[in-house]
């Protein structure tokens with residue numbers, strides 16, 4: 001039994017056995033933090049030798065919708081968490097009913113993984129978001145009545161911008177996604193922000209400084225992240241307050257990534273909530289007192305939350321697989337990139353690269369944020385993840 005008596009403050013080793021559904025890079029970084037904290041991890045992922053499985057040493061090779069595998073995972077660990085949202089939440093609810101601890105909860109995951117339900121919940125909580133309606137993707141008139149420009153979003157299964165279509169006019173309906181969807185107002189955003197929030201089992205909640213996400217035009221994938229965001233102090237404070245209000249309202253336990261729009265009019269709207277560690281929080285590993293992964297573990301194991309202070313500005317870029325190259329990865333320009341002071345490389349250990357696949361990321365620390373950004377741009381020009389095998 002790895003629960004301490006509350007009076008003794010004595011823990012066995014492992015402090016807690018953590019089950020992680022999804023063995024990608026988020027899981028991998030979670031496992032590294034877990035080891036440091038004296039926890040062990042079992043990863044569930046269909047790819048043998050997944051990024052997280054490699055470092056945990058224990059992986060159940062199975063899909064996140066496999067009831068038997070999920071039960072097996074539950075029996076081996078003290079608490080289950082996840083690094084993906086595409087999980088059968090009904091099975092998780094059954095496991096929770098049987099007494100297994102799942103954090104964030106199965107019911108919250110079910111609500112968040114359906115973008116329509118997520119928006120309805122945010123609206124019920126009084127959290128400002130872009131206006132939306134549920135639509136039948138075949139009903140052109142519904143789109144017309146709602147009015148362009150709009151954004152169609154698949155209710156389920158979207159990530160990294162797949163499942164999102166911006167329609168500027170009726171002509172763009174040619175790209176409609178033929179799946180259950182919502183449509184929402186296109187928000188002319190001055191900036192896209194993200195706030196990482198952690199909430200403990202006792203309801204204590206803390207946030208990191210808001211960060212600024214820059215997207216590559218055309219591809220909805222994070223291009224560069226700047227932490228903290230270059231916005232007025234009052235807006236930083238308002239974004240933190242809104243993100244905290246959101247996670248408190250949802251009653252979530254663990255780390256949450258809250259994506260926000262800062263509109264041209266200076267208004268803050270919540271775009272979406274991720275019930276897990278978030279790409280926009282990777283910089284916390286080097287730049288903050290407690291990183292988002294350790295923080296998540298502290299929250300889900302009932303340990304005290306860590307300090308969220310940022311010690312130095314940071315810029316982060318994702319390392320995506322080069323276009324037109326697939327196969328076992330090679331890292332070009334590694335030596336030149338690492339020669340720049342303040343550069344940290346994270347390689348995710350994926351056996352094969354594909355065009356635009358997230359293969360790693362780089363964090364650059366510098367006491368001046370503009371200089372960090374400049375160095376990150378240099379790194380981007382220097383490093384390429386390609387493959388010699390075509």
Ligand SMILES: Nc1ncnc2c1ncn2[C@@H]1O[C@H](COP(=O)(O)OP(=O)(O)OP(=O)(O)O)[C@@H](O)[C@H]1O
Nearest residue numbers: 130151158159160161162164184185186187220272
């Ligand atoms: N209402 C909107 N108005 C303007 N742009 C939008 C709107 N909704 C989404 N976008 C753009 O599309 C991107 C992806 O949308 P969203 O975050 O909802 O999808 P996602 O696929 O779940 O994203 P990810 O996994 O990358 O976080 C946003 O970061 C933003 O750039």
Ligand SMILES: [Mg+2]
Nearest residue numbers: 161259271272
């Ligand atoms: Mg998003």
